[in-house]
Structure formats: C-alpha cells, structure tokens
Amino acid sequence: MARNSQDTKLRILKAANRLFYSDGIRAVSVDAIAEKAGITKKTLYYHFKSKDDLVAEYLxxxxxxxxxxxxxWFDEVDGSVAEKVYAIFDGVVQSSKHPNWRGCGFLRTAGELANMPGHPAIKAGAAHKKRFEGWLAEVFVEHELKNSSGLARQVVLLLDGSFAVMMVHHDSAYIEEAGLAAKQLVEASS
Amino acid sequence: MARNSQDTKLRILKAANRLFYSDGIRAVSVDAIAEKAGITKKTLYYHFKSKDDLVAEYLxxxxxxxxxxxxxWFDEVDGSVAEKVYAIFDGVVQSSKHPNWRGCGFLRTAGELANMPGHPAIKAGAAHKKRFEGWLAEVFVEHELKNSSGLARQVVLLLDGSFAVMMVHHDSAYIEEAGLAAKQLVEASS
DNA sequence: AAAAAGAAACTCACTGATGAGTATACAAAG
DNA sequence: CTTTGTATACTCATCAGTGAGTTTCTTTTT
Known part of the structure; x- marks a missing residue:
C-alpha cells in the first residue's frame, strides 16, 4: 500500500468512476467506494470534502x-464533414456494445440531481457539454458551414437524444438513426 | 378520511407522482410519500407491493x-405537418417555464435505474416512448411523408435530446433549436 | 549523522439518522 | 362475524460523516 497521496486519491477517483457510472450516484455508498478503492472511509474523507465533492470530481x-x-472518432475518418459527424455516432454505437456501457454519465448524473440545480456536478456536466458544443461549432466554422452554432446545437441534441433513448430502449439502431439525421442536417448546411 | 380503497390508492399515486418527479426515485423515501398522501406507510404497502411496484405504477x-x-399541441395548430411537429417542441418550451418542471420523468427514471435493466419502471418508460413514436409514425404515414418510421425516430431523438440537454443547461433555446431541426427534417421528407 | 518534532496519510470503531419493509392490533362495512 | 382498510410501533440494514488514535514521511535541531 503506497502511502502516496496522489496515488490514493486517483485510486479513489477510479473506484468512484466505476461505481457511480455503473450504478448511479445515490445508489452507491461512500462505504462501497472506499472498499473498492481498498482504503477506509475516513481516508476517503481525508481526500474529499464530501460525497457531493467526490461526485463533482468524478465528472x-x-x-x-x-x-x-x-x-x-471525428478525426480518424476521411470524408466530408457530414461523414465525420456521422463517425461520432458510429463511435458511440461501437461503445454501446460494451457490457459496461451505461450511456452518458454526465446526463445520468444531471438527471439524478435534477432537484439540486446548483450542484457542482451539474455545473461540471454543463461545462463538458458546452466544451463539446463549442468544439463542434468551431469545426463547422472551419469547414465554412452555414449556421455553424445552430448546427452544432442540433448535432448535440441528436447525440444526447441517442443517450437518452438508449437508457430506455437499449437499441443502437436509434443512435444510427440520429447519426443519419445529423449527417443530413450537416449536408443541408454545406 | 374516506374509507375508499380506490380513492386512497389514487392519493398515494398522486403523492408519489409529485415527489418522484420532483426529486427522483432513490431520493424519495416511502415514508415521505406516505406522509404526503396523509396515510401511514403500512397503508401504502397495503395498496402497493413494494417501492419498485409504486415506481412502475407512477410511470x-x-x-x-x-x-x-x-x-x-400537435392538433391545436393549423399548418403543415412540419409546423405541427414544431408545435410539440413549442409546447415543451412553454411547459419548461413552470418552476416545477423537471424534464421527462420517464427518461430521468430510466437513467437512475440504468443498472436494473429489467425493472418494470423501465419497461413502462419503453412502452410509453414506443407509443409516442408509433403515433408519430402513423401521423406521418397519414400525411404521406417519405420514410415515416425513420422520421418519427428522428423527431423522438430530438425531443428526448431536448429533455436531456435541459437537465444540464436549463436553457429552453435548445428545445427551440431541436424544434427547428425537426421541422427541417420533416419538410425534407414532404 | 542521529534524533526529535511536526505534518501528512491512514485505520478502527463509532454516531445518529434514515432506509425499506413488517407483526400485531383495531376499526369500519357488508 | 368476517373481510377490507388503516394505524401504532417496531426490526434490522445501511447511510453520510466523525472522534480518537496510529503509522509513515519530512524537516529541523543538536
């Protein structure tokens, strides 16, 4: 057992990551995370102020x-912007086949904490989603598409829609359909 | 206190509805629901087999x-199918302004119970979403649109995407953008 | 270079609150 | 006088968080 602060903190975060993503926030106890990380609960509280704090750091x-x-996924594919955007959805389809896949941890956490609007974890989720949307908009500007920011939002909506629908139907055909819609919308702006 | 089974059960369901939708499943205790319904926990368990059962009935x-x-929302608006589809998104925008609005209860519940794939509440959510998608597809067939079933899925993806994004950003501009995308996709199939 | 002091990282065992679900008893209505 | 519905009062498990003390690392003192 390395008595190394950084190392221990990472192990806790890794355990939290696995458990929170797999089972949800309120379904996972701090005890369970400590046990999975191979430390005691008190050590966890030495590194993190509270469970809420740990949730935020997880995200x-x-x-x-x-x-x-x-x-x-976007970069690896050769072709038009539309095809590259479709490749993102295809990447999600591939990921979704993994047995441990549970959709988007940001969205699931935000949904679970919907009654705590100012929760730092939701802010972390919002920041992440904004970064992704911003990156997409930039890419669209570079490729000289019309209405790049609106288009970025539409793609985001389709992607998050895929995550949402998958929680209910567990059928990756929906992600593909979302990819087709995104491709079509991008092509219409080309 | 009316000693009426049906009435009591409805009051319990109404309380469950409010609390589950507002705060989430695991954040709400059976005690809290019983208290809100103005009955004791034992009475609740007389009418519902378990908390899981109550969650499923809630959905x-x-x-x-x-x-x-x-x-x-769809029927009330005069205009093209595309405009009627947009009206659905507009209806959601209006709803979202209510302070008690917390997005889609079906999606939030499914997300929270993502680690219990066979849970009856998730099945209830899936059934609901399928009914909505089926209705949309029917409408599109009636209006003789191309690819009606694929199109219905795309609209569903945008709508559920709106719910998902709203959990994170609380900005109804996203719902409007989704409505625009849906309108555009429907028009392209007209 | 050795020893002492202090800070950092950790463990064990606990608290008080709350969770889902239940045993038992009693009241109302047919 | 039995069935249906409701209440009181409980069980036992688990929850987030903590009090008090221990071990290891680092720095200072001699």
Whole structure:
C-alpha cells in the first residue's frame, strides 16, 4: 500500500468512476467506494470534502477523456464533414456494445440531481457539454458551414437524444438513426 | 378520511407522482410519500407491493396524460405537418417555464435505474416512448411523408435530446433549436 | 549523522439518522 | 362475524460523516 497521496486519491477517483457510472450516484455508498478503492472511509474523507465533492470530481475527471474520444472518432475518418459527424455516432454505437456501457454519465448524473440545480456536478456536466458544443461549432466554422452554432446545437441534441433513448430502449439502431439525421442536417448546411 | 380503497390508492399515486418527479426515485423515501398522501406507510404497502411496484405504477399513470399533451399541441395548430411537429417542441418550451418542471420523468427514471435493466419502471418508460413514436409514425404515414418510421425516430431523438440537454443547461433555446431541426427534417421528407 | 518534532496519510470503531419493509392490533362495512 | 382498510410501533440494514488514535514521511535541531 503506497502511502502516496496522489496515488490514493486517483485510486479513489477510479473506484468512484466505476461505481457511480455503473450504478448511479445515490445508489452507491461512500462505504462501497472506499472498499473498492481498498482504503477506509475516513481516508476517503481525508481526500474529499464530501460525497457531493467526490461526485463533482468524478465528472470533472471524465471531461477530457470523453472529449478526446469524440475528436478521435471525428478525426480518424476521411470524408466530408457530414461523414465525420456521422463517425461520432458510429463511435458511440461501437461503445454501446460494451457490457459496461451505461450511456452518458454526465446526463445520468444531471438527471439524478435534477432537484439540486446548483450542484457542482451539474455545473461540471454543463461545462463538458458546452466544451463539446463549442468544439463542434468551431469545426463547422472551419469547414465554412452555414449556421455553424445552430448546427452544432442540433448535432448535440441528436447525440444526447441517442443517450437518452438508449437508457430506455437499449437499441443502437436509434443512435444510427440520429447519426443519419445529423449527417443530413450537416449536408443541408454545406 | 374516506374509507375508499380506490380513492386512497389514487392519493398515494398522486403523492408519489409529485415527489418522484420532483426529486427522483432513490431520493424519495416511502415514508415521505406516505406522509404526503396523509396515510401511514403500512397503508401504502397495503395498496402497493413494494417501492419498485409504486415506481412502475407512477410511470404507467403518466403514459396517457403525457401522450395526450403531445397530441393536443400537435392538433391545436393549423399548418403543415412540419409546423405541427414544431408545435410539440413549442409546447415543451412553454411547459419548461413552470418552476416545477423537471424534464421527462420517464427518461430521468430510466437513467437512475440504468443498472436494473429489467425493472418494470423501465419497461413502462419503453412502452410509453414506443407509443409516442408509433403515433408519430402513423401521423406521418397519414400525411404521406417519405420514410415515416425513420422520421418519427428522428423527431423522438430530438425531443428526448431536448429533455436531456435541459437537465444540464436549463436553457429552453435548445428545445427551440431541436424544434427547428425537426421541422427541417420533416419538410425534407414532404 | 542521529534524533526529535511536526505534518501528512491512514485505520478502527463509532454516531445518529434514515432506509425499506413488517407483526400485531383495531376499526369500519357488508 | 368476517373481510377490507388503516394505524401504532417496531426490526434490522445501511447511510453520510466523525472522534480518537496510529503509522509513515519530512524537516529541523543538536
């Protein structure tokens, strides 16, 4: 057991990540996270002020990785912007096949905490979604599309719609359909 | 206190509705619902087998009213199908201004119970969403649109996307943007 | 270079509150 | 006088958070 602060904190965050994403916020106890991280609850509270604080840090830790995944799917495909946008949805389709996939952790957390509008975790989710939308809008500007910011929003709506519908139907055909709609909208602005 | 089984059950369901929709499933205790309904917990358990059962009945009780609201918004507006579809999004925009509005209870519940895929509440949510999608597809067939079933899915994705994004941003401009996208997609299929 | 002091990282065992669900008893209505 | 509906008062598990003390690392003193 390394008596290393940074290392321990990361292990806690990793355990929180897995459990919160898999089971939801209120369904996961601080005890469960501590046990999964192989430490005691008191140690967890040494590194994090409260459960709410841990939830917020969990989401903040997902911001960059999620964004990177989206960018990667977009960049890796050759073709028109419309086709590259479709590739994002295709990437989500592939991810959704993994047995541990549970949709978008940001949205699920925001939904669970809908009665606490100012919760730092919701702010973290909002920041993440804004960053993604901003990146998309930028890309659309670079490719000289009409109405780039409105179009970015529409793509975001379709993507988050996919996540939402998947929570209910568990049928990736919906993500594909969203991808087709996004492609069509992008083409119409080209 | 009317010693009327049906009446009591309805009062419990109404209390559950308010609390579950407002605060989420796991955040609301059976005690809280019983108190709000003005009865004891034991009486609640006389009418409902378990909390899970109550959650499922809560969602089932929302199926018809929600559907009716959508249909009403669609029917009330004169104009093209595209404009009538836009009216649904406009109806959601208006609803979203109410201080008690918390998005779509079906989606929020499904998200919270994402780790229990077979939960009856999720099945109730799936059934509701399928009914709405089916109704839309029918309408599109009646209006002789191309690709009516795919189009219905795209509209559903945009609508549920609006609900999802609203949980994070609380900005009804997103719902309007989704409405515009839906209108555009419907027009392209006309 | 060794030892002492202090700070950082950690554990064990606990608190008080609240969770879902129940055993038992009693009241009303047919 | 039995069935249906309701209440009081409970069980036992689990929750977020803490009090008090222990171990390891770092820095200062001699």
């Amino acid at each position: 903040m830790s997902r911001d960059q990785p999620n964004l990177d995944a989206m960018r990667k | 089932m009780s929302r199926d018809q009213p929600n559907l009716d609201a959508m249909r009403k």
